[in-house]
Amino acid sequence: MSDQLTTIDPLYQPVTMPDEVAEFSPEVEAEIDRHLAKYPVMRSAILPLMFIVQRERGYLDPPGVNYLARRLKLRITDIWEVATFYSMIHTKPIGRYHIQVCRTLSCRLLGAQKITEHCSTRLGIKPGETTPDGKFSLSEVECLGSCGTAPMFQINFDYHENLTPQKVDQILDSIG
Ligand code: FES
Numbered sequence: 001m002s003d004q005l006t007t008i009d010p011l012y013q014p015v016t017m018p019d020e021v022a023e024f025s026p027e028v029e030a031e032i033d034r035h036l037a038k039y040p041v042m043r044s045a046i047l048p049l050m051f052i053v054q055r056e057r058g059y060l061d062p063p064g065v066n067y068l069a070r071r072l073k074l075r076i077t078d079i080w081e082v083a084t085f086y087s088m089i090h091t092k093p094i095g096r097y098h099i100q101v102c103r104t105l106s107c108r109l110l111g112a113q114k115i116t117e118h119c120s121t122r123l124g125i126k127p128g129e130t131t132p133d134g135k136f137s138l139s140e141v142e143c144l145g146s147c148g149t150a151p152m153f154q155i156n157f158d159y160h161e162n163l164t165p166q167k168v169d170q171i172l173d174s175i176g
Contacts, residue, residue: 017076022067028056032071042072046082050089059090087141095130095137097175100154103140106147111163115151116140118165122172 024032035048049071053064060083068079083089087100101107101116116138120126123136130137146152149161160171 017062017066020063020066021070022053022057022061022063024056024067028052036071043074043078046072046074046079047086050079050083054090059093061091087139093130093134096135097155098137098139100139100141100144101127102142102144102146102150102152102154104143104147106150107143107152110150112140112151114165115153115163115168118168119153119172122169 032049032052035045035052036042039045046068049068050060053068054060057064065076065079065083068074069076072079083091090098099119101112101119103112103116107115116127119138123131123138125131125136125138127138127140141154144152144154144159146159146161151163152159152161153163154160155171155175160167
């Protein structure tokens with residue numbers, strides 16, 4: 001029965017967790033302490049701490065997950081279920097520029113698919129992939145709250161709106 005589930009359940013993703021636990025500098029530990037002090041319940045600090053671990057390690061790697069579980073006194077699965085829910089938390093290495101194309105209703109009606117295809121063709125990667133030089137990652141995400149200026153995408157923390165293929169080229173050219 002479990003073998004059957006392994007093959008038919010698309011959500012089944014075995015993850016190997018090593019014993020290694022991430023370590024951080026005293027400055028980063030102090031930053032984490034400051035966040036923990038803000039919340040009456042420790043687990044409420046899970047997202048700010050995830051961002052710190054991701055910033056320090058490039059992505060939320062298994063040692064980083066182990067660290068969070070220890071620090072927040074949670075199970076590995078508690079950390080993992082939050083990490084895999086949010087598109088801004090990366091559980092695998094991500095490019096220096098992360099292009100997140102909104103694919104929800106307004107953007108979709110106004111050409112999001114064309115924008116994604118244009119990015120794919122130009123960069124030679126599909127959504128979910130990273131260029132071999134590690135420069136760009138491409139993702140499709142749900143509504144980014146900028147529906148009035150659809151279609152749009154986010155690159156790292158910047159929004160780019162009212163996109164056309166020509167505008168995408170200009171933006172990517174400016175990144176270099
Ligand atoms: S539908 Fe794209 S930002 Fe809301």
